[in-house]
Amino acid sequence: MTTHVKTSEEEEDLFTRGVSNLWTKVNHIALVVSDVGRSLQFYTDVVGMRQILRPNFDRHGAWLTAGNVDIHLIKGRPAVHSDDDLIVSHVAIEVDKMDELRVRLAKLGTKSRKNISVPNPEENNQAVDQAFVRDPDGYYIEFCNCAGLDEYLHQTPVGEKTWNLGKAHAVASASKLIRRMADDSRRMIEKKKEIYQKKLDHGQLDLSVDYEEDSDDEECAVDKIKLGNLVQRRKVYGDITQNTQDVAELEGLLKRYKNDVPRVIRHLEERVWRKGTHTYIPPAFYDRDGTFYQPPSFEMKLSSLTNTDAHRDQ
Structure with a gap:
């Protein structure tokens, strides 16, 4: 009986995701802009990117480079965020001196927003700071001192040598x-x-009332730890618990279902399916004038959510 010895290619295929072994790096990011000249001025004179040569396409545009990745500007209809919160698609640029950056931006007449809900592991010695700037069409550029965070995230886990x-x-x-x-x-x-x-x-x-039946009338003391966990979850953008009015309602649901968290979540799922929308409460941030701002909640129709989006609530 002949034993098949796997080749290096076969071994690699066992843990290769998609076509990851066939590409090497990100080449460019393309942005559709309404006015190529105006956007080119912003990305060169404000952001500081360098314009490079561009082939003669059948459309207007301009190419720039940030060193490790290029930006391609294409004339057309921009697809941008409404600017009412900071849950936005963006291009992030590393900065060493955030204070100096903000001073320079102010001199250039460019205002920024500061995200306050940023990851900052205790093992990371430098707090992560972000400044979000909007280009002429509304695309966001994030300046951040995120190099230290990247080093933390890509380090070898403790105890792992090889x-x-x-x-x-x-x-x-x-x-x-x-x-x-x-x-x-x-x-x-x-x-x-x-x-x-x-x-x-x-x-x-009956759409006028919550569907799942109440538990019996026996008094139940609320588990403060479970309540605290649910309150913390409610701060997560798009979590199912954001479909409650406030902390008092979460407390009431825990009491109603005798601290059975899965039943509380099922109750909220049925509420979402019943109303046909999911409540989203965006994270707060410091606005361009430095004031603290909590964006209002909004409803997103379930038909516009993918299965993956719905599952992420769990």
């Missing part, structure tokens, strides 16, 4: 298992939605 094929294969297998579990969870959520919709279609639900 990375071998066996460990890589184990990680790949675990990743496949997690993906299968995520797919199973999404299918379960979709099945629950179908059951709920059938009841709704047949008039078996």
Whole structure:
């Protein structure tokens, strides 16, 4: 009996994701802008990028370089954020001296916003600082001192000295298992939605009240630790707990379901399906004039959410 010995290519395929072994780096980021000249002035005179040669395309545009990645400006219809919060697509640029950056931006007449909900692991010696600037069309450029954070995130885990094929294969297998579990969870959520919709279609639900029945009237003291965890979750943008009015309602739901958190979450899921929208409360930030600003909540229709978006609430 002949034993097949796997080649290096076959071994690599065991833990290669998608086409990751076929590309090397990000070449450029393309932005559709309404006025190429105006945007070119901003990215050269304010951001400080350098314009480079551009082939003779059948459309107007300009190319710039930031050193490690290029920016391509294309004339057209911009697709930008409404500017009412900082949950925005953006290009991030590393800065060593954030204070000097803000002084320079002020001299250039360019205002910025400061994000206050930024990751800052205790092991990272330097607090992460961000300044968001908007270009003439509304695209965001983030200046940040994020090099220290990157070093922390990419360091070798404690106790790990080497990375071998066996460990890589184990990680790949675990990743496949997690993906299968995520797919199973999404299918379960979709099945629950179908059951709920059938009841709704047949008039078996009263939309004016919460569907799930109350627990009995026996008094139940609220678990302060579970309440604290739910309150913390409510600060996470798009979490299912943001579909409550306030902390008092979370406390009431814990009391109602005798501190059974899964039943509280199921209650909120049914509320979301019933109203057909999901509540989002964006994180607060410091506005361009330095004032603290909490963006208002808004509703997003469930039809506009992908399965992945819905599952991320869990």
